[in-house]
Amino acid sequence: MSKYKMHVLVCGGTGCLSSNSSQIVDNIKKYLKENGMENDVQVLKTGCFGFCEKGPIVKILPDNTFYVQVKPEDAEIIVKEHLVKGRKVERLLYKEPLTNKSIEDSKHMDFYKKQMRVALRNCGFIDPDNIDEYIARDGYQALGKALTEMTPETVIEEVKKSGLRGRGGGGFPTGLKWEFAHKNKADQKYVVCNADEGDPGAFMDRSILEGDPHSVVEAMAICGYAIGANKGLVYIRAEYPLAIQRLRNAIKSAREYGLLGKDILGTGFDFDIEIKYGAGAFVCGEETALIHSMEGGRGEPTTKPPFPAESGFWGKPTNVNNVETFANIPVILLKGADWFSSIGTEKSKGTKVFALAGKINNVGLIEVPMGTTLREVIFDIGGGIKNGKKFKAVQTGGPSGGCLTEKDLDTPIDFDNLLAKGSMMGSGGMIVMDEDDCMPSVAKFYLEFTEDESCGKCTPCRVGTKRLSEILTKITEGKGTMEDLQTLKTLSQTIKDTALCGLGQTAPNPVLSTIETFWDEYVAHVKEHRCPAGQCTALLQYKILEEKCIGCTACSRVCPVGAISGKVKSTHVIDQDKCIKCGACYDKCKFSAIVRQ
Template sequence: MSEYKMHILVCGGPGCSASKSEQIAANLRSHLQQEGLEKEVNVVLTGCFGFCEAGPIIKIMPDNVFYVKVQPEDAKEIVQEHIIKGRMVERLLYTEPSNGKKTPLDTDTDFYKKQVRIALRNCGIIDPENIEEYIALDGYKALATCLTEYTPEKVIEIVSASGLSGRGGAGFPTGRKWAATAKSKAEQKYIVCNADEGDPGAFMDRSILEGDPHSVLEAMAIAGYAVGADKGLIYIRAEYPLAIHRLQIALDQARDRGLLGKDIFSTGFNFDIELRYGAGAFVCGEATALIHSMEGLRGEPTMKPPRTSDKGYLGMPTNVNNVETYANVPAIILKGADWFSSIGTENSKGTKVFALAGQIKNVGLIEVPMGITLREIIYEIGGGMNGGKKFKAIQTGGPSGGCLTEKHLDIPIDYKSLSDAGSMMGSGGMVIMDESSCMVSIAKFYLDFTVEESCGKCTPCRIGNKRLYELLDKITQGKGTMEDLDNLRNLSHVIKDTSLCGLGQSSPNPVLSTLDNFWDEYVEHVKEHKCRAGVCKALMKYEINPEVCVGCTACARNCPVNAIKGEKKQAHQINQEACIKCGTCMEKCKFGAISIK
């Protein structure tokens, strides 16, 4: 195989493939073929580039030029202009929001400048369906090194010294987990990968599995060697069909090459991995519930101890880590614990992948060193708020996390400072909100999710969360009392203290953090029956200003429930009892006579 002169990398992540990136790749290939260039230019469908806001993205190497919002029809122009004539296609270049300049190099953009990619190191570079490309970038070398040069104790020592901790949410030190499973004596041990990513808005694990599945397989084999297990299981939700498909291909290729199976690297070490599908229940992200689900039982958690490292899958010692945690391991083995622990802060080492969502300019997937501030993430990487609106809150950690405000923007992000501030790292979802978000409704949204996802085994979580939801609903209806606010807080603490597993212990966090940080807004809902963001419909009132209204009847004719009355050329009135607050009248009024009160 001769060397390709050029590579066109097309993002095959979930967002870009929904916008037809596979069609873009196919069109590029066919145009290249028409020009007789298919042997010189290689089209690769890669994993997620992360910059989903600007998708579909393609990147041309070695020129290092990246094009954004590419359509399948653009393929011809890209081949004709860029590939053949060497001229950049100006209109497809990315425009930096901060200075309005066209920016051809992705490394020059604000979005990528501050990122450090460890877990996502291969995403967007390699073809995830080709094991050889993973090997070409030092894939499976960490496994080979461990098996041939290190004792299992030494492997655990390196992982411990690196300071790597669980990326699924709780942040338990990975080395300690491995050591505990290694210490347990049993005939059979298991390595489990938790790919049951359940936080609304989080898609980092999915991106890693879709973009670089071998990094997880390799790390699981390393963990197997370290703790003395020869069997691995990946618990993945059936809602991730592409990730499952690519994992299956990766498993087949790894077995084919002898990198999984018997006698790996001729060292007598055996390890193989099976996939287990979950039905997408949030509680199954909890290790004991996950294990019960894999055993074919109901996905319900059990009391700890015993920890899974003593009694896990089928009663045997089991090491459970999250996808992103595993993805860091091969890099740590190859580059050393010192390298990894030099990145990040005193207490939190390495990097973290976050999914940026909400009302900011650049939504997408980012990997940043621990210790970066929320301000840097929102205003530099995220490009600031959309539509010039004002920042109000950032929700981190999903349904178990909390809402932070302006005053928290300069705290360095690590496990401890986030939990001190009343939120948590979680699996890495970040939802950024502007002044058009009502914080009571946000808390209600997350409670709605937890009520739905509570497994029902323990009373505080099953009944307590439901009651919390009802209180919040009452407040958004304008029927809340100050006593309700006290009850919200008391009940939240009871649920936190008495629930069986992490789900219930953290589910009141969105309520508590909004009570702490947005107390005024709760009081406004209760005392003034007012929702300043205009989100709570029951508290909204559309009113017609009789001095501005000319009586054109446009509003009355368009009202779906005939709630507007008035004579032609006379000021109209809205019957508040009948009004369903759909906002149609305000849209239809050409004179700006209707406003929300």
């Protein structure tokens, strides 16, 4: 990289690519050429920077200038002003929402200040399709160290000592898992990477695979050495075409460099990786279900024991870890277990990646030390709630998790604290909700999801989630009874106690974690047939206030069903029989003349 004077890093994550970041790369290259600078400036398409809210992102090194919401046509001014004349393009700089001050470089952005990037260390820094760049940032050194200086036992010992726990949801100690698989003797063992990210609203695994695929390849080889496996499998969602392509590329170049395949680094250790495709089933995130799916069947879970470490893929000892878990491994071996365990809380070591989304100013992917509080994540890093609304709840752990509220904001985030609060870490999705979100509807949203994703094998989950979602639908339509609320609670508890796998056991969490905290809101739906958040369309009525309506016709033009009538400059009226309660008029009216009751 040294021969270039400057580097332009353009985000090539899925979010930014959707906003045409490839065209930005092409345009910048074009203008560099026009100015005869193509040998002085390197343009790279990297993995995700995490700051998806303001994508596409363009970062310029060495001065760390951070341009946001860049359009392809902005390439010209970036090249001519910044790269040629050294003058920053003011209008593309990020402005801190509270002070409206332009921030010149990423180091001074609140979004990055409290972050600590371990698993995401290379995302947004390197070209994921170039193995040399990964190697330049100490890539494959951990594998070399393991193979030449360590025994499988010492590798496992180091991972155990680090305190690393599985990042996919359960939080099981990774080192212990490796030890079980290591101790089971067999002619064939497997290392599996679970990249079946099914939690809606979580995209960290995809970002790691898109931004730094080699870290996973390297870690899988290390794991293979530790447990005595020479075959690795990555189970990935077919819906992630870019991640698949980059992973394939990574495997191919690792083979060419002799870092995968036979006799790796001349040590006699063989290891290779194959990709298996998922086909869209949330339950396949559960390791036994995942294994059945890899064998080509329905992804239904089976009872444990036997654990995959005893009898997994084709009945052989198999170690399954999540993408983010693997991404931590090379760093642990290089910097040492003591370094890793110095980060985090007593029982949750290291960092955690969260996908921050919903009603928050800075949507994106962040990584913070375990023990960071929700308040720091939501208000310091996340920049607070969108449009100055009031914070209501944050949902963590996806469909298996629960909602945390105002009173939990100062809780340090770790595996055990979240569990104690009735939620869970899950894969790290964090959806922020504001005063306009209706909690029974949110619970219903999640239950519809699990109802749909339940594999149908065990009755508590198959039938129970359906009943829960039916009752919640009743409530959101204003037809619920007080008895229904009681049933929700008892049924939830029963499902929790009796379902076969993690999916079913955690499915009622969205109900249980909202029904206590937001009891009044549930009761308002039942007793008063009222939705305090104004979300449940069946319980709503839109009306135009005569004294405020100026007759601008904006509402009648936006109404999709022609339910609003009225002449220009005179009061408009909504025909309640025609109104489908979509709320388009409410959003459109600039004079607060439309009310929702």
